[in-house]
Amino acid sequence: MVSERPASACVPFVVAAFVAAMGVGCPASALAGPQTLREGLFGERPLPGRGVSPPVARYVSEDGDAFVLDRSQTRVYMKFEDSSEIWTLRPYPAPRGDVIYKNDLGEPMLRATRLGGLTLFTPDRPGGSPAALTGVGGPLRLLPLSPQALLERLAQASAKATRAARRLIPFEADASPASSAVVADAANVTAEAVVRMSRRPDGRSVLAKMRKVKLVEGRKPSAVMHGDEMHITVAPADGLAGRPSSNRIMQAAGSR
Template sequence: MASDTPAILRAFLLATLVAAGGTGFVGQALAAPETLREGLFGGRTPDGRNSTTAPAVARYVSEDGQSFILDRTQGRPLLKFENSPEVWALLPQPAPRGDVIYKNDLGEPVLRATRLGGVTVFTDTRPGGSAAALAGGATPLKLAPLGPQALLERLAQATLRASRAARRLITFEAEATPASSALIADAATVAAEAVVRMARRGDGKKMLAQFNKVTLVAGRKPSTVIQQGVMRITVAPGEGLAGRPSSDRILATLER
């Protein structure tokens, strides 16, 4: 009976191959070692993401209850906290032990992802980092096309929000085209967010005294300058959400 075992096994394998479509099953069988490696160590995307455990767009909740969305479906990873209107364009960089650190446009760490899928988020209230847990899928973070009227409304909203925070009038104006209007509108929202953050600081009054108007234009690279009471923000539409300064960069410009 023992001598018949190899023949029985061969017959079983042959029958299985035929039932599974033969060629396709063999291809899967040959891929088994790679699948096993990914199962043990996790598949890796170019930005360091463990593709077997985390969705490309996901919602996370930190240990102090702060929720955020991380979108890794586009050219640059994007992050948005659910209690803020700002979307952060991040730059992934390799770190020790196979980790990946995601930095803002000032080179400061915003997020750290470990090789095993752990995530730590760094905020103003938790600069040392707060562990975050995967809470489910989410919708990709994208700019929506805007017409002239919608852009004017967004500029008016930014004017109102910034003026309330500063307790004086700060007007928002723009030189926009159909190709730049969506990014300029988003940049206005981010600039207003920067004004709100300034107003909360102890030196906020001094910082806000540097300007009374925000002008937004399209250009070759994102930048922020202040001249003669005007904050001039340049956006680069070809770079998507990474093509405008973050609120951190705006604050850094004012600090200088």
């Protein structure tokens, strides 16, 4: 049972895996009129008869990977439709006026050209796969959570990680009202990292070293192994960008 604390205080949450994990989805895409990738990426004036491209758009790669790219906020975010993780992307200039969007490990995920082309980079296609604009998408945002809702999200993350590791991995968090949403999201991303690690050849040996996940507030997002505990630091003021990606968590665990 969680007692009420002042808004400025942190509340400790400790849960074990006794509930089933639930998926987190995004609003379904609505189809839009004819668009060009050039308009979608760079917001240039549309040709006669074409609509204005949305700042939040849905794309599908040549290999069938569907994702939403959200350029409506101060940061650029991306989410694959078959995953609950939202990626924070940083733009970097490339030759010929192109822009490469990278994750928090500096790994390229998208490349946009001035001619309107968009290329998606994935582990299966490190050389890139062309992607096409298919319509509008829902904005990628975090919503405030109550203490009870945060407990439920931590329990879901613990259950998901426990199933993947085949043994109990409890999640513990020190959270305040201001950080509850990003802490819950960080817990979900950590569970996703555990699932991904469990599928790798070295996954079992790496996960054998992880006995608990601890989430705390800080000035800069990070993921560090302390003994047998994975410590995840979130920066509430940065919103979705204030927690490490699953790739960074896997790297901290020694699985990349």
